Amino acid sequence: MLKNNPFHMINYSPWPFMLAFNLLFIFMSFIKLFYHKNFLSMTFNIMVTFMIMFQWWRDIIRESTFLGNHTSFILKNLKWSMMIFITSELLFFISIFWSFFHSSLSPSIEIGMNWPPLNIIPLNPLQLPLLNTLILLSSSMFITKAHYSINMNNYKKSLLNLFFTILLGIMFSILQLFEYYSLSFSISDSIYSSLFFFSTGFHGFHVIIGTMFLFICLLRQLFNHFSNNHFFAFESASWYWHFVDLIWLFIYTFLYWWGKLFN
Numbered sequence: 001m002l003k004n005n006p007f008h009m010i011n012y013s014p015w016p017f018m019l020a021f022n023l024l025f026i027f028m029s030f031i032k033l034f035y036h037k038n039f040l041s042m043t044f045n046i047m048v049t050f051m052i053m054f055q056w057w058r059d060i061i062r063e064s065t066f067l068g069n070h071t072s073f074i075l076k077n078l079k080w081s082m083m084i085f086i087t088s089e090l091l092f093f094i095s096i097f098w099s100f101f102h103s104s105l106s107p108s109i110e111i112g113m114n115w116p117p118l119n120i121i122p123l124n125p126l127q128l129p130l131l132n133t134l135i136l137l138s139s140s141m142f143i144t145k146a147h148y149s150i151n152m153n154n155y156k157k158s159l160l161n162l163f164f165t166i167l168l169g170i171m172f173s174i175l176q177l178f179e180y181y182s183l184s185f186s187i188s189d190s191i192y193s194s195l196f197f198f199s200t201g202f203h204g205f206h207v208i209i210g211t212m213f214l215f216i217c218l219l220r221q222l223f224n225h226f227s228n229n230h231f232f233a234f235e236s237a238s239w240y241w242h243f244v245d246l247i248w249l250f251i252y253t254f255l256y257w258w259g260k261l262f263n
Helices: 015-036 039-066 074-107 128-151 154-181 191-224 232-261
Strands: none
Touching: 015 039, 039 191, 039 232, 074 191, 074 232, 128 154, 128 232, 154 191, 191 232
16 A cells, blocks of 8 residues: 555664764764864764765665655655755855844944954955855856756766866865964954854855765766756755855855955
8 A cells, every 4th residue: 555655665764863963972072172172083973974974875875776766756855855955054044144244234342343353354355265266166167067968968078077066175175274274363252253163164064065965976977876867866966066155155245355345
């Protein structure tokens, strides 16, 4: 009777439970990192998280590609789920921008009614931030070309464009880390620095997750898991990547240009 409907019964999986607990351990490791400079715990928990995610992806790939459980009705629901997920992420970043405008449009007396606060020197938006912006925009162009190539059954060109997208994502993360080391302020110096590290840090985390998504898609493309009429995994990863690019444009405009304009 279960087969007379478009759904399938999902097997018991330990990965959601393990991932939830490990994310808790990651946030605890953040605290140890800030107060005790303990990098070992943070590194270990991040590695465990990656292992859990890869195992979870392996099971989903088995369900969709080899068992054929992802029917057209399931794919439709997955598309809606991905759109709802991206919307929730958008609301999260809107809350960060709300905090930024609340603090910048009417600076409080505690920070001298200045924005940015005194002794906070923002980065020049025409230097490293501009390079990072061009890198992300270029990656968005490459993933769009990869998407088009899959639709045209040109899988070699799709692989090449997807590889360049991943490479640019890695370059962005490395340059963002280099930018942190070159800053003259820390996360606890002022409300500006707290919002700067919070927004760019979470965006950088999303870039890393998006790069992982695309890397999995690259491996699946190498094993011929995608066709021109069934490639939702790649499609959802491309949606996520375009969302990350869009958020960066707002971060670049508000945190870099806005801060430097009034400095």
